Structure formats: structure tokens, C-alpha cells
Amino acid sequence: MKRRDFLNVTVGAVIISPMLSSATGQAAASIDPPPGLIPTPVGEAGKWFMNEPTRIGWFTLRYSDALKPAARFVQEVADAKMNLLCLTVGGSFAFYPSAIPFHEWAPGISKSNDFLGTIAREARSRNIRLGARFDFSKQSAESVKANPGWFFTLADGTHPVDASGRTPPCINGDFFRKQAVLIMKEVVSRYEPALVYLNNFGNNLGGQNLPDPCQCANCRKKFLQKTGKALPQTMTDEVRIFLRHCTYETGRIFFDELMKLSPSTILINADTTPTHGWHSETRMVIAPSRLWLYITSEAVNRQRTSYPASVTCNNVTSYSSNSSRLVLMPGQETRMRLFQAIAHGSPPTYVATGTMQQDDQRDLTSAKEVFQWHARNEDLFGNTINPAKVLILTKPESAPRGRDIVIQQSLRGVYRILTENHIPIVVSETMETITQQPGRFDLVIVTPGAPIQGLEKFVSNGGRVLYIGEEPAFAIPAAVRVHDLTNVSYVEVKDQHLFPSLKGLTYLMATSMCPYTVIDIFSKAEVKTMRFIEYPEEKGTSLSFVPPMIENPAEVSQTDLKHTEIPAVLLRNHGTGRIAYLPWDLGALYDRMAIPSHANLLTDLVDHLLPKGRQLESDAHSSVEMVLAYQQSTGRHLLHLINLSGQTQNNYMDAISMGPIRISINGRFKSAKAREGNTGLPVSYNNGRSEFTLPLLKEYEVIVLE
Numbered sequence: 001m002k003r004r005d006f007l008n009v010t011v012g013a014v015i016i017s018p019m020l021s022s023a024t025g026q027a028a029a030s031i032d033p034p035p036g037l038i039p040t041p042v043g044e045a046g047k048w049f050m051n052e053p054t055r056i057g058w059f060t061l062r063y064s065d066a067l068k069p070a071a072r073f074v075q076e077v078a079d080a081k082m083n084l085l086c087l088t089v090g091g092s093f094a095f096y097p098s099a100i101p102f103h104e105w106a107p108g109i110s111k112s113n114d115f116l117g118t119i120a121r122e123a124r125s126r127n128i129r130l131g132a133r134f135d136f137s138k139q140s141a142e143s144v145k146a147n148p149g150w151f152f153t154l155a156d157g158t159h160p161v162d163a164s165g166r167t168p169p170c171i172n173g174d175f176f177r178k179q180a181v182l183i184m185k186e187v188v189s190r191y192e193p194a195l196v197y198l199n200n201f202g203n204n205l206g207g208q209n210l211p212d213p214c215q216c217a218n219c220r221k222k223f224l225q226k227t228g229k230a231l232p233q234t235m236t237d238e239v240r241i242f243l244r245h246c247t248y249e250t251g252r253i254f255f256d257e258l259m260k261l262s263p264s265t266i267l268i269n270a271d272t273t274p275t276h277g278w279h280s281e282t283r284m285v286i287a288p289s290r291l292w293l294y295i296t297s298e299a300v301n302r303q304r305t306s307y308p309a310s311v312t313c314n315n316v317t318s319y320s321s322n323s324s325r326l327v328l329m330p331g332q333e334t335r336m337r338l339f340q341a342i343a344h345g346s347p348p349t350y351v352a353t354g355t356m357q358q359d360d361q362r363d364l365t366s367a368k369e370v371f372q373w374h375a376r377n378e379d380l381f382g383n384t385i386n387p388a389k390v391l392i393l394t395k396p397e398s399a400p401r402g403r404d405i406v407i408q409q410s411l412r413g414v415y416r417i418l419t420e421n422h423i424p425i426v427v428s429e430t431m432e433t434i435t436q437q438p439g440r441f442d443l444v445i446v447t448p449g450a451p452i453q454g455l456e457k458f459v460s461n462g463g464r465v466l467y468i469g470e471e472p473a474f475a476i477p478a479a480v481r482v483h484d485l486t487n488v489s490y491v492e493v494k495d496q497h498l499f500p501s502l503k504g505l506t507y508l509m510a511t512s513m514c515p516y517t518v519i520d521i522f523s524k525a526e527v528k529t530m531r532f533i534e535y536p537e538e539k540g541t542s543l544s545f546v547p548p549m550i551e552n553p554a555e556v557s558q559t560d561l562k563h564t565e566i567p568a569v570l571l572r573n574h575g576t577g578r579i580a581y582l583p584w585d586l587g588a589l590y591d592r593m594a595i596p597s598h599a600n601l602l603t604d605l606v607d608h609l610l611p612k613g614r615q616l617e618s619d620a621h622s623s624v625e626m627v628l629a630y631q632q633s634t635g636r637h638l639l640h641l642i643n644l645s646g647q648t649q650n651n652y653m654d655a656i657s658m659g660p661i662r663i664s665i666n667g668r669f670k671s672a673k674a675r676e677g678n679t680g681l682p683v684s685y686n687n688g689r690s691e692f693t694l695p696l697l698k699e700y701e702v703i704v705l706e
């Protein structure tokens with residue numbers, strides 16, 4: 001999940017998915033659509049980030065950390081085998097003797113004590129790259145007094161002040177557009193960072209707790225220019241889009257200036273394009289937010305698959321929340337999340353408040369174990385792609401660091417079923433993944449809100465597509481009606497020929513009780529109904545729709561049960577391809593309830609549609625996550641196995657060792673070597689497949705296939 005869903009908190013509730021309808025939104029805005037969220041490809045000089053075995057220590061410093069010994073900090077980073085040290089360098093406080101007015105020096109900084117200068121020098125001498133993190137969101141009272149026009153302005157003309165006495169600048173004022181650019185350029189020219197990261201880049205972001213739009217002269221003038229209207233005093237969808245435009249325009253100044261000054265430096269802006277990529281964040285789950293076991297995997301998988309020419313990293317955030325920074329994630333979870341990240345192709349990235357001098361050394365020790373494993377086996381990392389043959393198409397992220405939390409359930413359910421069954425998958429939010437390599441995928445699974453333009457051609461040419469809760473634009477008849485239901489309807493299994501795994505079962509749930517609330521770390525939305533789309537009756541359909549009925553009390557339950565021939569699955573040949581379509585949202589149901597019959601139904605349909613069988617088969621327990629990688633520079637296939645069995649409710653214990661695990665993979669590989677056990681696994685061949693057995697899986701393993 002992306003970290004700050006603030007823009008999505010309210011906007012998310014406005015988005016209406018085809019299958020799950022939530023609250024309807026405000027009137028359409030008269031402003032141009034906001035800029036897209038497509039990251040910029042990195043140039044040749046920036047390819048190191050994904051192609052080399054990068055390991056990132058990411059430190060959000062307190063200003064008091066400038067008093068700590070810088071050389072020792074770098075030595076500890078080196079001992080932990082981190083090779084990119086990203087740390088807060090400036091923005092609100094300068095960790096170096098800045099010459100820019102009002103860029104307040106952190107305690108202890110002087111012309112003769114340049115904390116950042118020492119860090120940069122010590123890092124360079126150990127071949128550790130430097131990442132410069134800027135957060136411009138809090139400025140001093142002196143700065144506000146001297147330049148009130150730079151700052152976020154309330155309706156009464158005053159400026160908001162936080163608990164530390166500081167004020168956020170406005171994205172449209174000359175602090176962001178001039179002064180902050182000078183600060184970035186000062187750091188880049190003095191210390192030559194390989195990465196620049198911009199945090200809290202915009203107005204009304206989550207960390208600022210400012211709900212209403214800034215009323216400064218620049219905002220009012222710009223809003224009038226863009227819409228012909230006066231700027232409202234309270235937040236609206238139109239103002240949110242306006243702010244996306246403004247943030248983009250200011251972000252572009254930074255991007256262009258940085259590329260002029262240092263074309264090889266990578267820029268990650270957390271909140272707007274242009275950016276060389278998006279980072280995602282993994283944080284502890286605090287109830288009532290729901291656990292999402294594959295949060296790290298899916299975020300990295302999606303970015304790597306959708307935007308392979310850009311960068312991504314998943315920041316495993318140590319602190320339990322922004323409001324409890326002294327209490328850290330359980331060490332076992334930290335290791336598991338870092339293993340998920342590296343298996344899917346992210347540099348391992350560990351985020352801490354402060355330096356390596358943590359008050360909870362246990363979590364840091366866990367992180368170091370993964371970094372050291374990565375360093376000992378660094379030939380396995382970098383320059384990899386995920387060669388899975390099943391692609392899930394999903395709805396694009398709705399804002400920087402934001403998703404539609406309602407529709408996300410549909411993706412999560414499908415992702416989880418396939419991963420629990422060891423079916424290798426990639427996730428994309430763009431059709432380009434298919435149009436650029438139409439022959440790459442054996443099966444495409446479409447989830448609600450996914451981009452589907454162009455899929456007809458893919459199917460006509462022999463492609464296989466499974467639509468789940470998203471209507472195909474071809475090959476099926478017009479819908480008879482849409483049932484927006486608040487109670488339970490069912491699917492009746494009429495013919496088990498297509499669904500051997502549903503043996504002994506007659507009914508599956510098609511819609512659940514509504515309304516219900518979806519809660520994510522920063523946002524909340526209500527699902528008012530679930531949908532079943534009715535199509536003309538099909539004699540002999542293998543799954544049929546059963547409308548809601550009397551369920552209570554038990555004595556009279558099912559007295560009005562109706563058997564129908566309304567199809568709950570539609571199967572069609574089209575051109576030389578084939579589609580299957582479930583006109584109800586199996587993914588959202590599995591995400592919430594995890595009823596095994598939904599998983600059985602889905603894997604049976606996947607098997608029906610896969611012409612040459614599954615790419616990977618295994619008898620491993622469902623808590624073993626398997627991830628395929630193909631390393632382009634060496635031509636090796638790598639099978640990552642992550643043992644998730646330590647996950648219990650929302651806690652994490654040590655994983656239970658497992659084995660033997662039998663694995664069968666499509667293709668003929670001469671050798672299979674388990675890296676952790678340092679053992680060759682005897683390979684046998686059967687029908688175009690290579691088969692081998694891993695004797696024991698502890699917490700993590702990579703099997704190298706050559």
C-alpha cells in the first residue's frame with residue numbers, strides 16, 4: 001500500500017466500480033484532468049538503481065541527529081551492508097552549513113562541522129552511494145515573518161502553526177518554486193547524491209492535517225486562471241484536481257533543474273510526476289485496518305511490471321506508526337517484508353527514524369540479517385524481471401501514494417488465491433504490458449476498473465482472458481439487468497465437469513451482506529451494495545444465479561429458494577482465443593471472507609484456460625510464497641521461496657521450517673541449486689518440465705535454475 005492516501009480519503013469514496021458501488025460523488029469539475037501518474041524512464045546513467053544489487057538504508061533524521069558522530073553512522077551503515085545511504089539532508093533543517101537564507105541549520109552544524117559533508121565523504125570512501133531526502137513542509141516563524149506570501153494561508157489571512165511552532169509553505173508560492181529549488185541545487189552541487197527524494201511535496205497532505213485549501217494570493221490567482229472561478233474556502237474535488245496540477249507544475253521545476261545539474265541522479269518525488277519512479281511503503285497494520293499479507297509483494301510486482309524502465313523500492317518502515325516512532329515492527333515481520341521486496345525485484349529498503357543508534361536494536365538486527373544475506377548472495381539480485389505467464393490487470397493507482405481502497409479488495413482476493421496456489425503472476429495497471437509483448441502471457445485476468453482497451457485483439461489472436469467482475473466489451477450478450485444487492489445471493493453448481501474442485505458442494509456466495517466498511521491505514525469507505533449482472537438464460541450453464549431468499553429464522557429458511565438458468569459464468573470462444581467471465585466479484589469476497597470454494601472455482605477456471613498447464617506446480621503449503629525471477633544479464637531463472645507461516649493473526653512469530661517441497665516447473669533446466677542450503681537438487685524431466693525437491697525450507701530460499 002502506498003503511504004499517504006490523503007487525497008484518496010475522500011476521492012476514493014467517489015469512485016464507483018463496476019461491481020462494488022460506493023457513495024456517489026460531487027458534480028464534475030470544469031478543470032482539465034489531473035496529470036497522469038506514469039513515471040519517467042531512467043536514462044542509461046540511472047539504470048544502476050534496479051540493475052545493480054542495491055541495498056538502501058533510509059533514515060528520516062531528527063534534527064538532534066546532527067549532533068551524532070557522522071563517521072560512525074556511515075561505518076554502521078557499511079557494517080550492515082547497506083550500499084545506498086539515504087538520509088534527510090535539508091528542507092526544514094539543514095544538516096550542513098547551508099548558504100540559503102532561512103534554511104535553518106540543525107543543532108551543532110557550523111562551517112567547521114558539516115554533518116552531511118562528513119557523511120558524503122565517508123560514504124564515498126566505502127563505495128556507498130548517497131541519497132538526499134528533502135522535506136520542505138515545516139518552516140520557521142522567522143521565515144514566515146519575512147516572507148508571508150510563501151506560506152499556506154488560512155481564510156482569515158493567518159498561517160497555520162504546528163506543535164513545534166512551524167508553518168507549511170504553499171506549493172504555489174516562491175518558497176517551493178524558488179527557495180526550495182535553490183536548497184536542492186545547493187546539496188546536489190556540494191555533495192553529489194545519486195538519489196534525490198522529495199517528501200511531503202504539496203498542500204493538504206496527510207502529515208499537515210490541513211483540510212481546506214490555501215487562500216494565499218498565488219492560489220487564488222491560479223485557481224481563477226485555471227477555472228474562471230473564485231477559489232472555494234472548503235475542499236472540493238475541483239480544488240483537489242487543481243492542487244494536483246499545481247503540485248505537478250512545481251515538481252517539474254525540480255525535475256528539470258536536477259536533470260540540468262546532474263543527469264545521472266535519480267529523482268523520486270513521493271507526491272507528483274515527473275518522477276523516475278514510485279516508492280511504496282510497508283507498515284505495521286493497526287486494527288481496524290485489515291492485514292494484507294502480500295502488501296509488499298503486490299506493490300513491487302505492480303511497479304516493476306507496469307513501469308519496467310523506471311525505478312521502484314518498497315520502504316519497510318520500522319516504526320509502528322507516525323504517532324509511535326519509538327515502538328518498532330516485530331523483527332520477524334521486518335525480515336519477511338524485506339524478503340518479499342527483494343524477491344519481487346525491489347532493493348531491500350529499511351526506514352528508520354534517526355540513525356543506526358536505535359532504541360530497539362532487535363528490529364534493526366532483523367533488518368541487518370536480510371541485508372547481509374542479500375550481500376552474501378548479491379549475484380542473485382538486480383537486473384531481473386518476473387517471467388510469470390499469468391498477468392493480472394488492475395485499476396491504476398488513483399493518486400500518488402493512493403489507491404481506491406474499495407476496488408482494491410477485488411485485486412487482493414485474486415492475487416491471494418493465485419499466490420496461495422503457487423501460480424506465478426505479474427500485476428500491471430497498464431495495457432502496454434500486453435501490447436508491447438502480446439505473446440508473453442498465457443492468461444490475462446481482468447479485475448474491476450482495469451484498463452481493457454485492446455483486449456479484443458489479444459483474444460482474437462489466440463489470447464485467453466478471464467474477466468472477474470469487469471464486463472468484457474465483446475463476445476457476450478447485452479445484460480438483462482444489474483442486481484445491486486444488500487444481501488446474500490448465491491451461485492449454484494449445476495455441472496461439476498468444468499469445476500472438479502467443487503465436488504461435494506452446491507452453493508457459493510455471489511454477494512455478501514452490505515453495507516460494510518473498508519478501512520485502510522489512512523482512509524475509509526463504505527460499500528453499499530454488491531453487484532450481480534444478469535445475462536440471458538443459458539440452458540445447461542454450469543454455474544447459475546440464485547437470488548436472495550428468506551434466511552431466517554431457520555424454520556422457514558430457503559422456503560423461497562429459486563433455481564435459475566441465469567449464468568454465473570459465461571464462456572466464449574472469440575477468434576482463436578477464449579474468454580471466461582464471472583459477472584460477480586469473486587475477488588472482493590475472497591479478500592474479506594477467504595472461503596475456500598471461491599479459491600477452488602478460480603483455480604479450476606485458470607486451469608481450464610491455460611492451454612499448456614501451469615508454469616509452476618508444487619505441493620508446498622499455501623503459506624509458502626513462490627516468486628519467479630529471470631536475470632537478464634546471466635540468463636538464469638531464480639525461484640524465491642518465502643516462508644510466511646510465522647504470520648499469525650496480526651502478529652509475526654518465527655516461521656515453521658517445512659519440507660520436503662516438490663516443485664515442477666515448465667522448461668528444461670540442467671541444474672537446480674538451493675542457495676541457502678548450498679545444495680544441488682537432483683533434476684528429473686517429465687513432459688517438458690523440470691522436477692526437483694527442496695529438502696527443507698527455513699525462512700527464505702532461492703533456487704537457481706540454469
Ligand SMILES: [Zn+2]
Nearest residue numbers: 170214216219
Ligand atoms: Zn497558496
